Amino acid sequence: MKHKVIKKQKSSSRCIVCGVNNELGMKASFYELENNELVAVCDTKDWHQSYPGRVHGGMSAALLDETIGRAISINDETIWGVTVSLDLKYKKPVPTDTTIKIVGRITKENRKLFEGSGEIILPNGEVAVTATGKYMKMPVDKITNENLDEDEWFLDNEEIPEYIEL
Numbered sequence: 001m002k003h004k005v006i007k008k009q010k011s012s013s014r015c016i017v018c019g020v021n022n023e024l025g026m027k028a029s030f031y032e033l034e035n036n037e038l039v040a041v042c043d044t045k046d047w048h049q050s051y052p053g054r055v056h057g058g059m060s061a062a063l064l065d066e067t068i069g070r071a072i073s074i075n076d077e078t079i080w081g082v083t084v085s086l087d088l089k090y091k092k093p094v095p096t097d098t099t100i101k102i103v104g105r106i107t108k109e110n111r112k113l114f115e116g117s118g119e120i121i122l123p124n125g126e127v128a129v130t131a132t133g134k135y136m137k138m139p140v141d142k143i144t145n146e147n148l149d150e151d152e153w154f155l156d157n158e159e160i161p162e163y164i165e166l
């Protein structure tokens with residue numbers, strides 16, 4: 001099904017998942033959809049492997065963690081979270097050298113915590129990994145000493161797709 005993209009989220013400089021200057025990272029781009037879900041798109045690389053040809057389960061976990069964690073900011077960019085728990089089910093191998101999509105959504109939220117779910121979708125539409133996560137809301141200046149400035153957190157110049165097929 002085709003989903004309209006409402007907005008692209010900002011990227012970071014050095015994050016292992018979204019850091020545009022992290023040469024070994026996943027370089028994932030995050031798009032907010034009209035249905036309040038967040039989709040990450042990334043190309044898995046040979047150096048993301050565990051067994052040859054297969055993406056490391058920890059990389060899949062990182063992708064799902066960040067996609068669910070970022071979904072909270074769809075409605076409020078000022079909310080940041082740290083992961084308190086993450087539960088994963090690895091159903092099919094995620095191949096290297098492949099474009100994958102990661103979908104995340106918020107399922108529960110209160111003043112202190114939020115919870116969400118997500119999945120990694122392979123090019124043929126199959127769900128490879130599912131996750132649920134719980135996060136504690138925290139002001140960004142309590143998470144890191146870095147400043148939220150243009151060097152660390154910015155919108156890149158990549159073209160934004162009008163629709164994403166899921």
Ligand SMILES: CCCCC/C=C\C/C=C\C/C=C\C/C=C\CCCC(=O)SCCNC(=O)CCNC(=O)[C@H](O)C(C)(C)COP(=O)(O)OP(=O)(O)OC[C@H]1O[C@@H](n2cnc3c(N)ncnc32)[C@H](O)[C@@H]1OP(=O)(O)O
Pocket residue numbers: 012013015018065066067068069070081082083084085112113134136140144146147148149152153
């Ligand atoms: C400035 C530049 C930045 C630019 C950005 C750059 C890169 C970022 C890229 C993208 C960012 C965007 C979004 C990403 C979102 C997520 C992605 C990844 C996030 C991570 O990769 S992040 C790393 C892993 N993660 C941690 O590093 C957490 C380590 N951990 C701790 O830091 C503490 O553990 C903490 C603070 C969580 C709690 O510590 P604490 O001392 O405050 O906790 P305390 O025990 O006092 O609990 C207080 C109240 O929370 C309740 N509570 C606690 N835990 C609970 C649980 N599990 N379930 C249910 N309730 C729970 C208690 O029951 C109590 O409730 P009550 O007050 O009602 O009694």
